[in-house]
Amino acid sequence: LKYIYWNQGFLQVKIDRPIVTVTPDKKSIYVSYHIEEGDQYSVGEVDFAGDLLFSKSELFESVKIKDSSIFSVEVMRKDITDLQAKYGDLGYAFTNVIPRYNFHEQDKKVDLVFEFEKGNKVYFGDITVTGNSKTRDKVLRRELKIEEGELYNETRKRLSQENIQRLGFFDEVNFKTSTPPEKPDQLNIEIVVKERNTGQIQLTAAYGSTQGMSLGGSIVQNNFRGLGQSLEAKIDAAKNRQDYRISLTDPYFKDTRWSAGFDVFYTENNERTSYDIRKTGGNVRFGHPIYGDYTRAYLRYKLDKTSLFANENTDPAIFPLETAQGVSSSATMTLEYDTRNDRMTPSKGIYTDISYERTGLGGDLRY
Numbered sequence: 001l002k003y004i005y006w007n008q009g010f011l012q013v014k015i016d017r018p019i020v021t022v023t024p025d026k027k028s029i030y031v032s033y034h035i036e037e038g039d040q041y042s043v044g045e046v047d048f049a050g051d052l053l054f055s056k057s058e059l060f061e062s063v064k065i066k067d068s069s070i071f072s073v074e075v076m077r078k079d080i081t082d083l084q085a086k087y088g089d090l091g092y093a094f095t096n097v098i099p100r101y102n103f104h105e106q107d108k109k110v111d112l113v114f115e116f117e118k119g120n121k122v123y124f125g126d127i128t129v130t131g132n133s134k135t136r137d138k139v140l141r142r143e144l145k146i147e148e149g150e151l152y153n154e155t156r157k158r159l160s161q162e163n164i165q166r167l168g169f170f171d172e173v174n175f176k177t178s179t180p181p182e183k184p185d186q187l188n189i190e191i192v193v194k195e196r197n198t199g200q201i202q203l204t205a206a207y208g209s210t211q212g213m214s215l216g217g218s219i220v221q222n223n224f225r226g227l228g229q230s231l232e233a234k235i236d237a238a239k240n241r242q243d244y245r246i247s248l249t250d251p252y253f254k255d256t257r258w259s260a261g262f263d264v265f266y267t268e269n270n271e272r273t274s275y276d277i278r279k280t281g282g283n284v285r286f287g288h289p290i291y292g293d294y295t296r297a298y299l300r301y302k303l304d305k306t307s308l309f310a311n312e313n314t315d316p317a318i319f320p321l322e323t324a325q326g327v328s329s330s331a332t333m334t335l336e337y338d339t340r341n342d343r344m345t346p347s348k349g350i351y352t353d354i355s356y357e358r359t360g361l362g363g364d365l366r367y
Contacts, residue, residue, distance in 0.1 A: 001015055001033065001035070002015060003073065003074075005035075005037060006072075006073035006074075007072045007073055007074045008040065008070060008072075009040040009041045009042065009070040009071045009072070010037045010038055010039070010040055010041075011038075011041050011071060011073075011101075011103075011110060012038040012039065012041075012103075013035065013036065013037050013038050014035070014036040014038065015033060015034070015035050015036075016033070016034040016035075018031050018032065018033050019031070019032040019033075019034070020032075039105075039108050040070065040108065041070075041071045041103070041108055041109060041110045042069055042070055042071060042108065042109050042110075043065055043066065043068050043069065043070075043071050043109070043110065043112070044102075044104060044107070044109035044110055044111040044112070045111045045112075046060070046063065046065065046066045046111070046112050046113075046114075047111070047112075047113045047114075048113065048114050048115075048116070049100075049113050049114070049115045049116070050098075050115040050116035050117060050118075051116045051117060051118040052116060053087060053090060053092075053116075053118065054086065059083065059086075059114075062079070062082050062083055062086055063079040063082070063083070063114070064078065064079055065079050065112065071110055071112075076099060076112070079114070080097045080099065080114070083095075083097045083114060083116075084097055084154070085154040085155060085158070087116070087118055087154075088152065088153065088154025088155070088157075089153050089154050089155050090121075091121035091122060091123070091151040091152045091153070092118045092119055092120070092121060092122075092152075093119075093122045093152045093154070093177075093187055094119040094120070094122070095116065095117065095118050095119055096116070096117040096119070097114050097115070097116055097117075098114075098115045098116075098117070099112060099113070099114060099115075100112070100113040100114075100115055120184070120185060121151065121152070121185065122152045122179075122184075122185050122186060122187045123149060123150065123151055123152060123185060123186055123187070124146055124147065124148055124149065124150055124151075124152060124186075124187060124189065125148065125149075125180070125183065125186035125187055125188040125189070126148060126188045126189070127141075127144070127146070127147075127148050127188075127189045127191065128188075128189070128190050128191065129141070129190075129191045129193070130190060130191070130192050130193070131192050131193040131194055131195065132193050132195060133195065134195055134223065134226045135169055135170075135193075135195060135223060135226045135228070136226045136227060138255070139167070139169075139223075139226065139227060139228040140164050140191060140193070142252055142255070143160060143163035143164050143166075143167065144160045144163070144164075145157075145159045145160045145163070146160055146189075152187055157175065157189075159293075160175075161173055161175050162341065163293065164191070164193070165341060165342060166340065166341060166342060166343060167228065167343065168198070168222065168342050168343035168344030168345070169193075169195060169196065169198055169222070169223050169228070169344075170193040170194055170195055170196060171194045171195070171196045172192075172193065172194040173191070173192075173193050174191075174192045174193075175189055175190075175191060175192075176189070176190040176191075176192055177189055177190075178190070196344075198221060198222040198223040198344070199219070199220065199221040199222070199223075200218075200219070200220045200221075201217070201218070201219055202216075202217060202218045202219075203216070203217045204216040204217065204236075210240075210271075211238045211239055211240055211241065211271065212238065212239040213238070213239075214236070214237065214238030214239075214241070215235075215236075215237055215238075216234075216235055216236040216237065217234075217235050218232070218233065218234040218235070219231070219232070219233045219234075220232050222344065224248070227250070228250075228251055228252065229248065229249060229250045229251070230247070230248070230249040230251075230261075231247070231248050232245070232246070232247040232248075233245065233246045233247075234246075240269070240270040240271045241268065241269050241270065241271055242266070242267065242268040242269075243265075243266075243267045243268075244265065244266045244267075245263065245264070245265040245266075246263070246264050246265075247261065247262070247263045247264075248261055248262060249261030253286075257288060257289060258286060258287070258288050259285075259286065259287040259288070259296075259298075260284075260285070260286050260287075261284070261285050262282060262283065262284045262285070263282055263283050264281075264282040265279070265280070265281060265282065265304075266279070266280045267279045267280075270311075273313050274313055274314060274315070274318075274319055275308050275309060275310060275311060275313075275314045275319055275321055276308070276309040276310075276311055277306070277307070277308055277309070278306075278307045278309070279304055279305070279306045279307070280304060280305050281302065281303055281304020281305060281328075282302070282303065282304070283300050283301060283302035283303070284300070284301055285298055285299065285300035285301075286298065286299055286300075287299075287334075287336075290335075294337055294338055294339050295335070295336070295337050296335075296336045296338075297333070297334070297335055297336075298332075298333070298334040298335075298336065299331065299332070299333055299334075300331065300332040300334070301329075301330070301331055301332075301361075302328075302329075302330050302331075302332065303327070303328070303329050303330075303363070304327070304328055305326070305327050305328075306324065306325050306326065306327075306328065306365075307325055308321040308324060308325040309321075324365075325364075326363065326364030326365055327362075327363040327364050327365070328359045328363050328364070328365040329359065329360070329361040329362040329363035330357050330358060330359035330360075330361065331357070331358055331361060332355055332356065332357040332358075333355065333356050334353055334354070334355040335353060335354050335355070336351075336352075336353040337350065337351070337352050337353070338350070338351045338352075339351075
């Protein structure tokens with residue numbers, strides 16, 4: 001209750017201990033809170049003191065409470081976190097930012113001073129991984145932006161945790177820190193993860209008077225062999241329809257920043273009323289980051305053969321089959337931007353891509 005009032009500027013709110021009474025039938029209780037909300041305060045002057053490692057103008061750019069009309073403790077705490085991160089990027093992992101208040105009763109304003117105690121610089125010590133019974137250590141470690149022995153950096157530590165969460169293999173990712181008593185300038189990191197199920201198996205069976213019996217199934221594994229690879233296989237077979245596909249993607253091919261993958265497919269569909277179709281082919285693709293961790297470029301080469309067959313319903317004037325069948329050889333360029341916080345179950349972020357495909361690198365078709 002106090003926190004709600006503090007975020008609305010009632011910084012001197014008083015809430016007494018709850019009064020609990022029992023109803024006469026002794027089946028229920030009443031809980032009563034007596035609240036004196038006091039005056040609502042707005043933000044007065046904002047200043048900085050103590051161990052200042054940045055100019056005040058640069059520190060002002062990092063705080064948002066100065067832009068608020070009503071004093072909000074939640075905004076102030078966010079500012080403290082951002083200021084601590086700013087010092088943490090210089091190696092001061094244990095910086096204290098203490099808020100000092102000065103109330104002006106007449107103007108109903110409160111001045112705020114952020115007082116810094118920077119502490120000592122620390123370095124990253126041992127980085128260990130626990131909780132990953134299926135996922136190999138290197139899958140997590142290659143997402144890290146920090147290294148053992150280097151100067152502490154708060155932003156790169158936070159990005160490392162976000163990168164591991166973004167994989168989508170874990171329900172929880174926590175960075176637990178500890179300082180050995182004999183090495184006060186060292187900060188050990190224990191990466192504690194809770195794995196989630198990353199695979200799915202689906203089996204289907206159906207019967208219809210037209211298609212007869214059909215069987216199908218698919219396997220999807222987003223963390224194949226615990227290496228972070230994506231594997232997908234699909235089978236769908238009926239009298240007049242067949243679909244077989246297999247796909248494999250390695251996001252860190254040969255432990256490099258290159259991603260690589262392939263698809264192989266065969267489809268046949270004789271259920272179309274206008275013509276029958278059979279397509280066989282595959283593709284190989286490669287990708288690489290081009291700007292930071294969120295933007296990647298991909299190049300794909302695809303080769304497939306399309307065969308079209310006339311049936312009793314085919315009208316050559318509407319469907320000139322010979323113009324759309326044959327071998328196509330194409331290259332596709334794709335630019336992808338992905339800031340999702342979890343690739344499997346995202347709750348924030350953006351995913352978008354743009355691509356251009358050109359067919360005519362040999363083969364019969366041009367488009």
